[in-house]
Amino acid sequence: MDTEDIELSEDEEEITAETVLKTLQNAWQNERLSPEILPHHNDMVECMLGQIQHMERNINKLPKTDLRSCIHKMELNRIKYIICNYLKTRLNKIESYCIAIVNEEKQRIESGTNYLTPSEFRYAQEYVLNMENHLKNTVLDHVPGNMQTFEFNKMAIYPNYQSHVFLKANETVNGIVLEDLLGDQDEEIDLEEGSQHILQYKPIADLVKNGKVQLV
Amino acid sequence: MFGEKVIELLKEAERNRETIDLYNDEKIRQIIQEMHVLFKMNMSDANATTENKTLWTTVQVRHSALERNKRCLLAYLYNRMIKIKTLRWEFGSVLPPDVRELLSDSEYDWFSKYSTNLATYMRSLGEDIGYSGIDLTENLRPPKSLYIEVLCITDYGKLELEDGDVITLKKNSRHFLPTSECQTLIRQGVLKQII
Amino acid sequence: MSSSNYLSISDILVTNEKVPCKFLLDLPKMGFLDPSAAENDLKAGTNIEIPLWLAESLYTRRPPLVSVDLPKIYKETYREILNADACTVDMHKLGQHFYELGCYIAKHDIKSEVSATLLNTYRQRFKMILSATVSTDSINSVQPLSASERERTKSAVVTERALSSWLKIGDCPLTTASMIANHRKRKRAEMELS
């Protein structure tokens, strides 16, 4: 690798790239462990793709057997794994909850708080459309007249916000309310920095999104 | 009469979760036929409710049965859709003929559309920064080493590697290959990783 | 226990389970629901077992067309056995969908004790499943499980195996995709049969 490139990455990009990678890794971990789809981190994915591209060009300049080439390739494979797995996890959620996600996303787009990237949103809409057409062609168009509607409300599958997740608190958050279903004695707990808990996703969903807790 | 056929269909699907069965065209037709019979009975009884009010309940009960049949049919198709999706991720966009023939025409059409939608999405990844897209069916496992040793399970033929080398994959031959270049073949059962 | 969404096959199978019902009003032309009756209409006062989805649809009419009785596993006699030691009960035979059906049926229990029995049974049998996943021999020694308990045990065993193989193996091996492998397996089996 020539020194010019090294200088460049050291002065301008090095620190940010490292932070971006860490943030992306946390985002990946949260996405894997949360029941619902989380706000996208497209900027970070693109930043990492840029880094990969840049690095791959440089590796090609090195002799094949150079030790550095192996090390860089290995690191790139690690980052590619995170990116692929992150994006695939999101696609899986988009497919499973497609109707609900498209509906909610339409409202979020209006308020400028979209969770999906434009490509993901296009993918989700197309997915719903294909599903609707397929079910119509095969069954709905052939059943008796008043049964033919594709009932979006019934067909929508929602993530289970009540599912239990493990978390580690990145900072102290007080007063999380745990609903008590049997009695009427709701419980309140505090999440001290560094402490770990298992509890329902719903009361801590916002804390995952704003980074105050990390799912583990 | 009240949805037994459709339940048989679902039980069969529930038993074979690991594979996809032949699309049961005949049974689906029979179930839809039954729904038409129920519907006709309901139409005539609904017209008779002016004279006999108690018939109205019977109409409602049949209507419930119709709704139930609809739910079951949709669940059958939907669960097959999910399996067909898995086929796309595992076999790729071209299905082997013996798998292809398990799907109905409409299902195959859905498969192709799913495949196209997925390809469009994958091509769009990173396009803003001049990237030509990412294949999400690769990089499936956390990387451990750049090269792995593999055993060839079937006579596959020639494989050209990124560096231009061409190797021949013959049954029982062993190779030391870049992990990134043989993942797909391992997933498809052409190669097996030797640990 | 999977979610009970509209497209869930397992929920459809749960709601297909039969429950004892008593018809409160005559139901014209529905005599076929009672296999022992030869009449065209179903008469008020008839006691028969019908699928839960149908029972619910008849029960929610105003006025209700049926009263729903508890299947025997939720009745007092069994509740006592379950509360004493739930691990002795053969759920495969008596309650293939014990918890799931119980959730639906609880509101027909006038004493409203079904809920507590479900929770209690779940907790007791959780411990049994927990210890069964540690060693494969003990899985066969426990009383037969309900469908969802079997699912749960299976996935716990998968986790256990993954962990112990991780502890042993250094590499993270790639394997043939599961649908591909299973379709090949099935094809081989079919070829051997023919």
Added chain:
Amino acid sequence: MDPFEIEFIGENRIVSIIPNFSHDKIFLICGEFGPFRAGLPMNVPLWLAVMLKQKQKCRMVPPDWMDIEALETIKEEEKISRFFTKMPHEHYMIEAKLILGVAAEDIPRAAEIKTIIKDIWDIRMSKLRTSMDALMKSGGSYGRLDHLTMMEINSVKPLLPQAMDELHRIKMMTRQTSSSTLNSSTFSQSGSSQNK
């Protein structure tokens, strides 16, 4: 997640090696490492350490905590305590498995260390099973799990969270206050739409 994914996360941990070659700093995306000076200890991520060791380019420096006496103390405390004690770090088991796997010859008394770590792991795993049962008995809707490592937490998935989900579902659906526990989408019973 599967154990190899947790291992992947743990492999980012920084460890010490002594390279047997010299080289300038290497600028990786995850940070800069080096310069490499033959015979002088330096820090690298665990994945890189393992890779260099496999290529016989370095020796591993035993992590501070991989010490018989220290581990004996931890083991005793773990045995006595009702709670989970604090481990040397979040990914102790991953670090142990990888380092003892590729570089046992670099670690003094490696075999004994391996045994003690496995003992500690086993004590904690059996404690974990007892706590799961206790958690379910005590209500099954919330638990505090300080000092459990990610790999240990992963070992109770999906069993524990799923069981808690199911208890919750039973409570929700059998709640006496709501007269119609049936989600209308669950059943097909909209007779009223007939002949509209």
